[in-house]
Amino acid sequence: MLGVTVLPVSLPGLRAVRCTTSDLYAGMKDYYAVGRVEHGHFEWWGSGKVWRSAPGSIQVKQPGDVHRDLERRGPTTWTVVTLPEHEVKRVHGERRPLVLAQLEPNDPRAVAFHRLHDAACSGTDRLGLEVAVTEAIAALATIHVVRSDYTRPVRRAMEYLRERLTDSITLDDLAVHADLDKFHLCRAFRTQVGMPPHAYLTRLRVARAKELLRGGVRASELAPLVGLYDQAQLTRHFRRIVGTTPARYGKTTHPV
Numbered sequence: 655m656l657g658v659t660v661l662p663v664s665l666p667g668l669r670a671v672r673c674t675t676s677d678l679y680a681g682m683k684d685y686y687a688v689g690r691v692e693h694g695h696f697e698w699w700g701s702g703k704v705w706r707s708a709p710g711s712i713q714v715k716q717p718g719d720v721h722r723d724l725e726r727r728g729p730t731t732w733t734v735v736t737l738p739e740h741e742v743k744r745v746h747g748e749r750r751p752l753v754l755a756q757l758e759p760n761d762p763r764a765v766a767f768h769r770l771h772d773a774a775c776s777g778t779d780r781l782g783l784e785v786a787v788t789e790a791i792a793a794l795a796t797i798h799v800v801r802s803d804y805t806r807p808v809r810r811a812m813e814y815l816r817e818r819l820t821d822s823i824t825l826d827d828l829a830v831h832a833d834l835d836k837f838h839l840c841r842a843f844r845t846q847v848g849m850p851p852h853a854y855l856t857r858l859r860v861a862r863a864k865e866l867l868r869g870g871v872r873a874s875e876l877a878p879l880v881g882l883y884d885q886a887q888l889t890r891h892f893r894r895i896v897g898t899t900p901a902r903y904g905k906t907t908h909p910v
Contacts, residue, residue, distance in 0.1 A: 657673070657674045657675075658671055658672070658673050658674075659671065659672045659673075661733070661774055661775060662777065663774055663777075663783060664777070664778070664779055664780040664783060665780050665783040665784060665787070667738060668735070668736065668738070668774070668783060668787065669735070669736045670733065670734070670735045670736075670774040670775075671733070671734050672692070672731065672732070672733045672734075672775075673731070673732060673733075673734070674693075674729055674730070674731040675726075675729065675730060676726055676728065676729045676730070677723075677726075678722075678723040678724070678725075678726065679721065679722075679723050680721065680722040680723065680848075681720075681721060681857075681895075682718065682719065682720050682721070682849075682854070682857040682858075682861070683715040683716065683717060683718070683719045683720075683721065684717050684718075684857075684860075684861030684864060684865070685715070685717060685736050685737075685739065686715065686716055686717065686736065686737040686738075686739055686742050687714075687715045687734050687735065687736045687737060688712060688713070688714055688715075688734070688735050688737065688767045688770060688771070688790060689712070689713040689714075689715065689732050689733065689734045689735075690710070690711070690712055690713075690732060690733050690767070690768070690771045691707050691708060691709050691710065691711045691713075691730065691731075691732045692709060692731040692732055692733060693709055693729070693730065693731040694709070694726065694727065694728055694729055694730030694731060695707065695708050695709075695726075695727045695730070696723060696724075696725060696726040696727065696730050697723075697724040697725045698721060698722060698723045698724055699721075699722045699723075699724055699848060700719060700720060700721045700722070700755050700848075701719070701755045701804075702804055702846045702847075704724065705755060705756050707756065708759065709759065710758075710759030710760075711756055711757070711758060711759055712756065712757040712759075712761075712764040712767045712768070713732075713755065713756050714753050714754065714755060714756070714757070714767070714794070714797065715755075716753070717739070717861060718812065718816060718854075718858065718861075719755070720847055720848040720849060720854070722848055733771055733774070733775060735770055735771060735774050735790075737787065737790065737791055738787070741787070741788075741791055742791055742794070745791050745792065745794075746791075746794060746795070753794050753797045753798060754797045757797065763793070763796050763797050765793075766786075766789040766790050766792070766793035767790055767793060769786050769789065769790070770786040770787060770789070770790040772786075773786040774786075804846050804847070805842060805846065806833075807832040807833060807834035807838075807839060807842060808832070808839075808842050808843050808846045808847065810831055810832045810833065811828050811831065811832040811839060811843060811851060812847065812854070814827075814828060814831045814832070815828070815851065815854060815855045815858060816858060819855060819858045819859050819862060819880065819881050820878075820879065820880060820881040821881060822881070823855065825839075825840075825851070828851060839851075856891050856895075857895060859880040859881055859882060859891070860880075860891055860892055860895045860896065862879075862880045863876050863879075863880045863888065863892060863900060864896065864903065866879060866880070867900060867903055867904040871904075872904070873885075873899070873900035873901040873903075873904050876888055876900055888900060
């Protein structure tokens with residue numbers, strides 16, 4: 655990563671950052687966000703397909719989305735604005751809206767998302783930002799995907815893992831729910847999602863742990879709340895994925 659700049663915004667709880675990098679990133683998102691490419695071209699994998707991004711492209715990310723960069727043609731700069739999850743759920747319900755992963759620069763459906771970025775980058779006042787955020791959340795409905803790039807068994811498996819992340823889950827349980835034998839399910843899940851089911855579940859659990867820490871839950875109380883055996887297991891996974899321990903993350907994150 656060459657540089658990360660936190661943009662000052664006038665709306666409490668809203669986060670906006672500008673990043674420049676030549677590195678290739680791979681990971682799973684744990685928040686709703688809208689990104690805009692400001693400079694550079696790159697290719698990335700997500701939602702079961704390869705995407706090509708250019709300046710002006712809008713990327714929409716949701717909790718659980720897996721993103722893997724494939725190629726960058728030099729340094730890339732982009733801006734990311736997170737959307738408040740409680741507002742997204744209030745408008746669209748508990749089931750996350752299934753939306754297109756990317757809108758091309760001249761796509762008219764991207765207008766509300768460009769307004770959000772322009773407002774965040776220009777230091778618009780609180781009321782202006784509230785309007786921009788509200789319009790962006792409403793615009794998610796306009797980019798709804800009729801057909802998912804995930805097959806039905808993989809989609810069912812992902813939903814099962816998200817809904818039962820605190821449970822002890824076996825591969826047989828997952829295969830029965832997905833209605834596909836476990837051998838074909840493992841291959842299809844890794845191919846379409848970008849990681850095997852157990853890795854996806856671990857990242858879901860770590861994302862939930864981060865959410866709880868931001869809400870004020872103590873690190874020592876987290877493990878059973880996210881389906882992990884003990885504090886040692888939680889700390890090991892958390893450090894590997896987040897880069898720090900749950901306790902340190904909790905101390906440096908303000909409750910929301």
